[in-house]
Amino acid sequence: MLWLHRFGSLPYFYRVSRPIAIALAVPGVLLAAYGVYGGLVNAPVDYQQGDAFRILYIHVPSAWLSLFGYTSMAIAGVVALVWRLKLAEIFLVAAAPVGASFTFLALVTGAIWGKPMWGTWWVWDARLTSELILLFLYLGVIALHNAIESPRTAARACALLSVVGVINVPIIHYSVEWWNTLHQGPTVTRFGRPAMEMDMLWPLLCAALGFTLMFGWLTLWNMRAQLLWRERRSRWAKKVFSDA
Amino acid sequence: MLSVFWAVLRRDLLLAFRQRGVLVHHLLFFVLVVALFPLGTGADAAILVTVSPALIWMAVLLAALLSLQRLFKPDYEDGTLEQYVLSPEPLALIALAKVLAYWLASGLIFVLASPLLVLLLGVPASAVPVIMASLLLGTPTLGLVGAIGTALTLSLPRAGLLLSLLIFPLYVPILIFGAGAMRAAIAGLPAAGALYLLGALLVLGITTAPFAIAAALKISLE
């Protein structure tokens, strides 16, 4: 509890977040680079999809982080609403653009993957459509945050919105799936999911872990910026400015 | 506790009645969107029947978006909202009464107007009951979910576009099941599944949305 309390202190957080961010960034970038390299270059060619499948080494980690990011925002949202913890508010505000970027990356890579698979850039496939709506959910949080002037109110409003959103994510996903199976029919080929070879799976796991660490790093870095802006009138923040 | 629910419901219905011109505008908006559509697509009956579920539901969504903006705004501007929040009665209950009054004065009217419009689009009369049922089950949920969005954007002077960005993604399931039920009915297929799902969403909305609306109102007032 004491630890939590100390961590709740904003200057303390600002001080320790820098080494933590670096500790996340270095292995994150290395793992992601190893995973992506292993996937793009080393992994054997897929007997069904040829080389096109290789984009999965970016697509899957991004899609995972788009969900992970939104869920973590909602958890932080509950903490912010119930315990009024300022750091939770700052986290969810800072995570939104990072999560939105990964969601966008997942969409773009999905479209690139779709081109050789389906012959067209965009297919109203259930998973891609859900991902698109998830992007809109992210953009809603970001837009709401930008629209409300008072940072406290903005963060609390975003907290509530992300909690409402996260309850809706599975419902949206299920409804899109329902819609897709009902009206698209079996014309859309789904990706077969045969058991992956170890030398294909291993780089993917590395890339996923690396991307996740990078998510932490970028979010933490954004948190530091948000924190400084919100506390710009306080004594400790002014000292940070004068030291810089 | 219920006395305050009825009091707020009665008050808002009375207000809706006194300002019935606004209701007529919403209805006209709904009718106009649907009526202008064939002018864009051409009068091909087959096309109109095919797009009618999407068209009706998009018109309902847009009309909901426009009307929802005024749900809490007058109370926010004249200070009544402070009295809601300070009331010893549960704010969620007051919010539920307001959404119910809003739905009776706008959603229900869309439900009642829909048969005329879908027949205008050439939809077979046998599909009308299902279409009305889907709107009856779907439009209250639109109000409940949309009220969360309006409550969050209450302090902003022009929230219209932002509101659409906040609530349209949340409307996806209602749109899918609502239009899905309509489409099944037009094709002569059973639509019960989609209607059950709409009903489930409505139950979920009634039991959870009022609390989210209450929390959002408090945040906006703080």
Place this chain on the structure above:
Amino acid sequence: MTRPRLGIRNLSCGRGERALFAGLDIALVGGEAARILGENGAGKTTLLRTLSGLQQPLSGEVIWESASDRPADDALLLKDELCFVGHDNALNAALTPVENLDVLMRLCGRRVPEKRIRATLADLGLKRLAHRPCGRLSAGQKRRVSLARLWLTDAPLWLLDEPASALDVESRAVLCARIATHVSAGGIAVFTTHEALTLPDVPVRSIELSPC
């Protein structure tokens, strides 16, 4: 008879992140009124909103001790015993004074018969306006309708934000008399005002807000 008590301990309030005032300490007991003093923007309205619970303080606390024997941790206690007349009148323009007051009293958890609302409006010289939409009343008339709540409520704690704004001299005297009666009957009234409000025979304490 026990008296209600409003305790303010080391209270800091602000708009957004910025503190408007800090370290406010005061205790009011039943039979006392308090006037909040301070320049424009000193946080007078913010203090009233914080006392009412509409807004959270940045730090410190507000304690309401009821004269009733309900437990002090009852979350509804303050809301039940509060009459808050805000800066805005809380009157809907399309509803009549009688309809507006009926709903406002029900929101406070008090059911007042319509006859009594009409009688009160008549006592306040608003009889002719009782069934006219509030949108057609003048600013002063609206304020008087809104203040009619003070004659209908039995709440011990009154928080009044500029109650006398837009009132003429005569109505102001009526208002002062009402506040004085409430306070001398053991109630508490906290108010802000630009106009001079003299409460006859009642101790009025000052809460000075100085910018920090």
